[in-house]
Amino acid sequence: MGNTLIKAENISKYYRLGVLGSGTLKEDVKNWWYGKSPETISTTPQSKDHIWALKNIHFEISQGEVVGFIGKNGAGKSTLLKIISRITLPTTGRILGKGRIASLLEVGTGFHIELTGRENIYLNGHIMGMKKKEIDRKFDEIVDFSGVERFLDTPVKRYSSGMYVRLAFAVAAHLDPEILIIDEVLAVGDSEFQKKCLGKMKSVSGEEGKTILFVSHNMQALRNLCDRALILERGEIIASGAPESVIAQYLKSGKEQFLGNDYSSQGSLPGNEFIRVQKVALLPEFLDQHQFIDIRTPLKIRFEFWYDVAEPGDLIAGIHLFSYAGDFIFDLPSKRYTLEKGLVRGECLIPGNFLNDGSYYISIVFVRNTIIRLFYLESCLSFDVEDYRENGSWFGKWAGVVRPDFPVVLTPQHNK
Amino acid sequence: MNKNAGWQWEITANPGWFRVNLKELIHYKDLLLRFVRRDIIASYQQTILGPVWVFLQPLFTTFVYFIIFSRVAKIPTDNIPPVLFYLPGTIIWTYYSDCLTATMYTFVQNAYIFNKVYFPRLIVPLSYILFHSFRISIQLILFIAVYLFFAMGGKNIHPNAAMLLIPVFIFITAAFALGCGLIISAYTAKYRDLENILQFLLRLFMFAVPVVYPASLIPQKYKLLFWLNPLTPLIESFRSAFFSHRPLPFFYLGISIVSSFLILMLGIVLFNRKEIQIMDVI
CATH class of the missing domain: 2.70.50.60 (abc- transporter (atp binding component) like domain)
Known part of the structure; x- marks a missing residue:
């Protein structure tokens, strides 16, 4: 630890709400005429037609750390990941960092349905920043991981949605960045495949020492994978610390219970x-x-x-x-x-x-x-x-309405 | 204090005007080529004639022009066989128009990717240019085939050494189209009304370019304005190279090169400035 990889200072993000389009040219001309710029608007308080998606966010992330972001929908988690991924700009503040970033805000970004699985592995890999040599080298591994060998030369539009997602995740799982950003992609695929993905994430963070930032609603996964968790609420970080206690705080505060x-x-x-x-x-x-x-x-x-x-x-x-x-x-x-x-x-x-x-x-x-x-x-x-599991590598939803704790006993039967 | 020296990248609220990162573009060259490949494969997927369409489009257009402008309207063609006159004009105009139309929709068409992953956005318009360059290469082969057919048919046509400059003409056309497309793309994403106006203007613009008539038809008083259009000397030079009916317009060609590259530079700077801001309004 100690070697800081990402340092965010005073990050804020402002969004203008309402209908964008026909009205904007007029409004832009008006703002321009009166000499207004977004910087001057930013001093006005929260109002109807704009919103602060993030407010004065500060954090540092060290090398090899796995950090989970928790928060309700609209709390600003995705906006924050998008800013770190350089998809959108912050309105104020800056982020300093070291190392190559790969963002998995979605699996299979840029997949083209008319192309074959093989073509799409390359297309998606390149979009994610991999070079041809890199993909050539990992190609067999990717195919193996996805389990769609037989359909490699079939256009992906003929794939089932499960196959599609598996192929997409397989490419993502073989990215080799220093920093990996993941947004709620654990929620895809069948349970067998989810297990594989989480296992992969664990090995990436544990053995390879990669830094991971991820957003999830799966408390079990957060608990097991994270070194640290952060709660975002209405654009602000309201808690940060060991996952167990942060998750507990989140669960206690966030739910609308009627007790x-x-x-x-x-x-x-x-x-x-x-x-x-x-x-x-x-x-x-x-x-x-x-x-x-x-x-x-x-x-x-x-x-x-x-x-x-x-x-x-x-x-x-x-x-x-x-x-x-x-x-x-x-x-x-x-x-x-x-x-x-x-x-x-x-x-x-x-x-x-x-x-x-x-x-x-x-x-x-x-x-x-x-x-x-x-x-x-x-x-x-x-x-x-809430779910609770002592340990185990399986973080998916436990099936069934009830979850009794009756013993299931196995006794070896020796033939006498 | 020394700790800050190690930062490799910085994200700030206000990136500067000049941040074209050539090293990064080169890193993504595989993506560029893959996009071109994708577009080539995808555009002929599930078509019966496949790549033959690349030939058929200019042939049909030329045929229609031949009927309307040559046979009906009787517009002269500088004593060049009408088919050979229209074909290069059509090919270069279509190339310009296709490149421009493709690049100006860069943000609108790719919002779903730009919203999810970072890579230098310039890769996308560049890939469109390369894709259409691939098409025009095939079309030029078609032109040469038709040209040879006419030459063997005993028509009085003479090529000259300027033919070697054809790739340069294509390159300048591409630079001009890319420049215009990049400038426009930064605004169409935000103001969708522009799309309709621009489609209309583009159609009108074709008649300001010597596609269906020769430049010699233009009255003296409009001549300077007409030739300042970067596309005019390009198309006329192309014809001069194959028919030697007129010397190369070196002066206007020079102006065309300079203005195309200025527009391209302006386009790149504007595009880089806007590329990330646009994501909030699209």
Whole structure:
């Protein structure tokens, strides 16, 4: 460490919003007439027709470092990578650097669908800055990595999208720059291929000591590959440091979770003449100091309601869990209770190591005599479950709705 | 303080006016050739006649000119057989017009690549010029074949040593077209209205060039203005080289060379200045 490869000083980027085109000539002439230049506009505050995509960004990146950029869409991550890649200019500031940069803001940039796979390997390689000799030397390796040998002389328009992406990534994986910039390209291809790509990235950073800057929404990949993570929010770096704690901070702040509601403070309680719900809450039992829900976290659901039915009969409260995609994951009813009028508290514990990572919401149903629906409190809680894996080289999405931790036991059977 | 000495590149808000990096262009020469190859392969993919179109286009055009301007309008052709008169004019004009049209859309056509990866943008217009140079080379072979056919047919035509200058004429045409294209490209990307105007102007411009009529037809009072157009001495010199009907217009040829290169220089400087700023407005 210590040898700084990239140094960004006071980088800002200003974008003019609105319709570009017919209006601009008139406006440009007007600005020119009144002697305005973009520099004078830059002192005005954020307004409707322009936006600061980046504001006073400073950072240094050392040789061999793998740095991950995290942030919501529109936080400025891609703009920053584009500035470092020399695709767009900063409005203020400067970046100093050493060494050759290769940017993978997309795989397969410049692929021409009428050309064969072979031609496209060269075309794409050259666009990425490789020379002919370099590609000649690595050609077999690239083809091997892509796994499309048989279709090498077929125009790529006849390729399946998977083959196309694999060929494109294969070229990218064989670039040989000192600095590699990657924007969310991990999200491509089938799982087998993703594994290959991440493995390649790991070897590039680890064994070859390359410096990598990348943007990803895949927290598992960030956690495993990065030496350092940075959070961008509305164009500013708000956190920087060890990936584990930065990721935790991001997950805690960024998600729109709805972990509870005390309706009594709001004046009116949802419900009807039989049921009035006073409070719902999701109480995660956190395992460590990072305080966000991951697949190991047991979740306690607690709700309080006023029960106001005079006639004899029983009540069932049921918890409905849905994924954000709308899949009905479970319908968990309570036993049949015969209750007096008054305040009732319900509780239920979803154990850890049960739900897979993803986003969920909960509704609560109140049923009388097993068939009469008294009240349905729709989507009263919502939460995200983050992935957690001890280690392993596979960072893709874990398949399945649930993710139980039952043992799978293998016992060798000896023939006696 | 010494630490800064090791920086190899710098990105700033305001790159200077003169940053044509020849070393970088040379580094990307393989890309240049690959683009040319791509365009050659792609333009004849799934066409039945394939590269034959390169021949057919000037032949058809010449045939139409022959009917309209020679047979119907009876415009003289300096005593040169009409087909041989129109063919070089058409070929050089088409070359100029194709090069210009291709380069002026550099940003619009390649925004999807320019948005994703850096390489010296000048590579793209250069590749268009080379692609059309490849086409004009084939067309010149066609011209020579037709020329020989007429010569053997007993027509009274005499070539001279100026024929050796043909590559120079082509080169100047390319420089002029590239220069104009680069200047225009910096503005069409931002102001799309220009495209329509320019297409129209380009069509009109053809009639300011001796493609379908000889320069000798121009009245004395417009002569200077007419010959100051860099394309006029180029096309006329080409004809002089093959038909010896007139001496080479050395004076205007000189002006054409100087003005073409000035325009090319201006184009390169403007293009380099604008290439990265344009990405925010495209």
